[in-house]
Amino acid sequence: MMLKIALRNTLRQKRRTILTSLAMIVGFTLLSFSIGLSDGSYSFVINMFTRNRLGHIQVHHRGYLDKPSLYATINNYQAVGQTIQNVKEVETWTPRIYSVGLGSIGEKSTAIEVVGIDAVREIMATQFDKKIISGRSLSSIPAKESILGKGLAEILKADIDQEIMIVSQGADGSIANDIYTVVGVVDSGDPLRDRMSCYLHIKDAQEFFVLEGRIHEIAVIVSDLSKVSKVTERIKVKLSNSSLAIAPWQEFAKSFYQAMQVDQQGMWIALFIIILVVAVGVLNAVLMSVLERTREYGMLKAVGTKPRQIFWLVLYEVNIIALASVVIGTILALGFPLSTLINYLLAINGIAFPEISYGGMKFQTALYVEVNARSIYIPAITIVVSAMTVSLFPALKAALVTPAKAMRTH
Amino acid sequence: MTSQQVIVTEDLTKTYSANDVPVYALRGINLTIAAGEFTAIVGPSGSGKTTFLNIISGLDQPTEGKVWLSKELISNMNGRQLSDFRRDNIGFIFQAYNLIPVLTVGENIEYIMLLQGIPKIERHQRVVDILEVVGLAGYIDRKPPQLSGGQQQRVAIARAMVSQPTIILADEPTANLDSKTGSELLEMMYQLNKKTGMTFVFSTHDQAVMDRAQRLITLKDGLIDSDNMQE
Ligand SMILES: Nc1ncnc2c1ncn2[C@@H]1O[C@H](COP(=O)(O)OP(=O)(O)OP(=O)(O)O)[C@@H](O)[C@H]1O
Ligand SMILES: [Mg+2]
Numbered sequence: 001m002m003l004k005i006a007l008r009n010t011l012r013q014k015r016r017t018i019l020t021s022l023a024m025i026v027g028f029t030l031l032s033f034s035i036g037l038s039d040g041s042y043s044f045v046i047n048m049f050t051r052n053r054l055g056h057i058q059v060h061h062r063g064y065l066d067k068p069s070l071y072a073t074i075n076n077y078q079a080v081g082q083t084i085q086n087v088k089e090v091e092t093w094t095p096r097i098y099s100v101g102l103g104s105i106g107e108k109s110t111a112i113e114v115v116g117i118d119a120v121r122e123i124m125a126t127q128f129d130k131k132i133i134s135g136r137s138l139s140s141i142p143a144k145e146s147i148l149g150k151g152l153a154e155i156l157k158a159d160i161d162q163e164i165m166i167v168s169q170g171a172d173g174s175i176a177n178d179i180y181t182v183v184g185v186v187d188s189g190d191p192l193r194d195r196m197s198c199y200l201h202i203k204d205a206q207e208f209f210v211l212e213g214r215i216h217e218i219a220v221i222v223s224d225l226s227k228v229s230k231v232t233e234r235i236k237v238k239l240s241n242s243s244l245a246i247a248p249w250q251e252f253a254k255s256f257y258q259a260m261q262v263d264q265q266g267m268w269i270a271l272f273i274i275i276l277v278v279a280v281g282v283l284n285a286v287l288m289s290v291l292e293r294t295r296e297y298g299m300l301k302a303v304g305t306k307p308r309q310i311f312w313l314v315l316y317e318v319n320i321i322a323l324a325s326v327v328i329g330t331i332l333a334l335g336f337p338l339s340t341l342i343n344y345l346l347a348i349n350g351i352a353f354p355e356i357s358y359g360g361m362k363f364q365t366a367l368y369v370e371v372n373a374r375s376i377y378i379p380a381i382t383i384v385v386s387a388m389t390v391s392l393f394p395a396l397k398a399a400l401v402t403p404a405k406a407m408r409t410h
Numbered sequence: 411m412t413s414q415q416v417i418v419t420e421d422l423t424k425t426y427s428a429n430d431v432p433v434y435a436l437r438g439i440n441l442t443i444a445a446g447e448f449t450a451i452v453g454p455s456g457s458g459k460t461t462f463l464n465i466i467s468g469l470d471q472p473t474e475g476k477v478w479l480s481k482e483l484i485s486n487m488n489g490r491q492l493s494d495f496r497r498d499n500i501g502f503i504f505q506a507y508n509l510i511p512v513l514t515v516g517e518n519i520e521y522i523m524l525l526q527g528i529p530k531i532e533r534h535q536r537v538v539d540i541l542e543v544v545g546l547a548g549y550i551d552r553k554p555p556q557l558s559g560g561q562q563q564r565v566a567i568a569r570a571m572v573s574q575p576t577i578i579l580a581d582e583p584t585a586n587l588d589s590k591t592g593s594e595l596l597e598m599m600y601q602l603n604k605k606t607g608m609t610f611v612f613s614t615h616d617q618a619v620m621d622r623a624q625r626l627i628t629l630k631d632g633l634i635d636s637d638n639m640q641e
Contacts, residue, residue, distance in 0.1 A: 001517075001524050008512035295507040302469055302504075303569075304497025304525050306490075404470035407504055407581075408460065 002309055006316035013289060020285040021325040024383050027278030028329030031271055031379035036333075038267040039372060042260060043225055049256060050249045052126050053188065055094070055219025056228050057235065058252050059084070062245045064216060065252060070099050070171055073214035074244065084220055087234045091223045094121035095215040097205045101168030101176075103198055105156040112152060113196040114166060116205025116215070125221050128186070135160040135184030142203035146180035149194030153185045160184070166198065170210035178208055271378075275386050283390040286318055290394040297398045298406020307399035314395035315388065322387040326380045333376060415478075416576060416609045417443040417466055422475035424461050424632075435461040436472070437632035443611060443625075445576070448603045450623035451613040457629040459613035460581055466611070467500050467579045468492040480576050497525055501570030503580035503612075508566035509554040515541070515565050516550040522573045540568040544598065560591035567599060571608065580612035584619055593618045 010017045050056050058065075059080065061072035074080055077095050084093050097116030102109055119138040122128040129137045138145050146166075148158055158164065163179050170176040180200060188194055206212055222231045232248045239246065250257045290297075297310050424436040435458045443449055451459045464470035466477055468484045477485045480499060487495060502508075509518045516537050523533045541547050544564040554562055563583060570578050580599075584592030596619050603610045612619075620626055621640075628635040 001521065004517075005510060005512060012512050296510060299502075299504065299507055300510070301493070302467075302496065302502050303522050304493050306493060402470075404464040407464075407469070407507070 002313045003316055006313055007320055009289075009317055010320050016285055016289060017321055020282060021321050021328070023278055023281040023285075024322060024325035024387065025329045025332070027274055028326060028379045028383050029332060030274050031382060032329065032333045032375045034267060034270055034274070035378055036372070036375040038264065039374065042264065046225060046249070046260065048189070049253065051221060051225075053190070054249060054253060055125065056222045056225065057220040057232050057246060057248050059218040059220065059235070059239075059244055059246050060216065062243055065245065065247065068098065068216070070169075070209065070211075073211060073216060074218060075214050077213070077215045077218065080239065080241075080244070081218060083238055084218065084235055087231060087238050089223050089227050089231050090235070091221045092121065092124045093218050093220045094118055094125040095202060096217040096219065097202060097209065097211065098216050099168060099209055101166050103152070103156065104165045104167075105158050105162055105182075108156045110152070110155050111196065112166065112198045113193075114168065114205060114208070115197055115199045116202040116209075117199055118202045125219060131186045131188055132184045133187045135182070137184060138199065138201050139183075142201040142207075144178070144180050144204060145183045145201065147184040147186050147199040148182055149197035150185055150187045151191055151195030152197060153182075155195065158182050158185070164198065166208070168209070170208070171214075172210045174210065176208050176210070178204075180204070271382070275382055278383065279386045279390045282318070282387045283394070286314065286391045286394045287397075289317075290314060290398045293398070294401055294406050297401045298403040301401060302403035302407060310401070311395045311399035314398050315391055318387050318391040318395075319384070322384045326383055329379065329383075330376055414444040415442050416445045416447075416480055417441070417611070418478040419466060420476045422462075422465060422477065423473050424458070424465060424470070425473045434632050436465070439475070439632075439634060441627070441634065441637075443609060445609055446603070446607045447609055447611075448600060448622075448624040449609075449611045449627060450620050450625070451611065451627050451629060452615070452620055453629035453635065455615075458632045459629055461632075462629065463579055463581050463611065463613055467502070467577075468496055497522060498573070499575050499577060501573065501575040501578040501608075503563070503566045503570050503578065503583045505582045505585045508569065509562060511554050514551050514553055515546065515557070518554065518565060519569045519572050522569065526573060536572050540572045543571075543602070544568045558591075559587050560595060563587065563595055564598065567595070567602070571602065571606070575608070577609045577611065580610070582613055582615065584614065584616055589616065589618060592616055593622075596622050 059074065061074055064072040074095075081093050081095060084090055095118050097114070099114050101112055101114050103112035117128070117138070119128070120140050123137065132147070133150065135147070138147060146164055148156070148164070152158070156164070160182055162182050164182055165177065165179050167175070167177040186194070186197070186199065188197070200208065202215065206214065220231075220235070222228055228248045228250075232246055236246050300310060301307070419439050419441045422436055422439040422441075423434070426433040426435055439462060451462060453459055461470070465472050466479065468477075468479075468487065472485055475485070476483060479495070482495065484492065484495060496502075510521070513521070519537045519540060520533050523536065528536075537550065538547075541550055544567055546561060546564055546568070549557070549561070549565075554565065557565065566583070570580075578599075583599075584595055587595065599610060599612075600622055602608070614620060623640060625637070625639050627637045
């Protein structure tokens, strides 16, 4: 009976019910949208950072990450790579060699980081070719070619087809020096690195550093970002090689990971503010309707209704509105992706999307909104719980109405 | 105290304090009302009629004094006991706001029986019967806002009587009605009183209503000014 009264009360006060549920629906949508946006751009930025650059998982010789050394190599890397490739949900892998040296073009010299890459694999793994801003990528067979980072090319005033001389030390202790043709310039998105990076074909690099068949790093790309830790464990089991260290991006890019988590905290604060605004609106509506109905509650109590029953009468009403709002909000969120609309509006108005910058790196962003389970159930629970919470006080007020006072007609 | 005495009050006083100024609403009421009486409480505005009815129905606590209803000392009961006691022993008819506007006439009348846990079939039968008695057969599915003031008060009477309480208390039940409708309502209450033997106590300002009463108690400044049986 109380439920029946509550349901009909929500229908009787149509205007208030609609306004209250509108507040809840807007709140729900905002919550859902910001979670979706946050999750969406979170995976987007992580993917930019890992998928297009570092890899989701990295394999090194144990200790290399703490103290990179020319000698801490992965031997027989083709076999290791093949094993990794066979692990479930691994998309691809790519080998790399890192060492430092001195690079000169004509009169200009500077310290450089020599990066040996497998031209073919690097393109599959991190879309290396897409980052080339002038010239071309490395040939698939070793041809004494090099690609310079954008900053490095500026420092050395390098042009395509010029020759760069590199001097360093080989693994056997000998002085290594050789000359390579600059075939391209790359903008990796990380200006700090681009000021140092000089890419060589992995075979050229191995020859240069006297590291036949050896490399420093294998970057692994997985097919699903959320499965990184699972795949890491699988690789560990498959490789079962104690001289190798296998780390997911959360470990080898720790400061980036922490920055992302701080970002997520920012999202929770925004959500909290939205909830607060909705809660105040709901409190106001419920309080108004309780005050208006004081006499009704007084009459109900006079004829023997228990305070507890009145309390639930009020809460039922709020819950009916909250549940209906959540259902409508869910339908909206699923059936009508707000992001599409907003992206469209922003695009036709020519508003540029903000750039996210992390550690000097810039990420050009758009609105990447994911409609995932989280973006539905978190708003749903928050709306219902906060509506209930703010209604406790009005419900208590209604429950404790003194019938004698409530029924006085003057 | 004989079994006939349904309402007994002893030195009933009620003092409100409005802005720290004491208001003596009742100043010592000693009264006995017998079963089946049809009693009107009258008196000028502010004389204490509503206060008196509220206290003898357990809606309000006296400052001092005692109240027995059907031999139970209700002035000592706690809120929960009072709530149950009211539900089972007293039928209320208020001046207004008697009915839950979102429930149908039938559901409104059913409400207290539902609180009492009376089975559905019996509830329904009683609703149909009582609507017949108050002359509203066929109105069972109407909502209160679709009824006239007089019809609404008749539903209120039905609602008050359907749980078969010993006492019906009504604070100015006719005040919101025109005098003709008021008189008709009172006539109906009188007939029901005769038929069922329930004790009716009501307050009023209406001369026609007073004339119909069997006993007329006049309050003045919180005291009984006169107490007469009428013909
Ligand atoms: N809650 C209250 N606080 C303070 N004073 C009150 C309160 N309720 C009633 N009174 C005072 O108590 C006195 C008696 O009031 P009561 O309502 O019982 O009179 P009444 O006879 O019913 O009047 P009316 O004919 O206008 O309905 C009045 O002086 C009134 O102002
Ligand atoms: Mg009064």
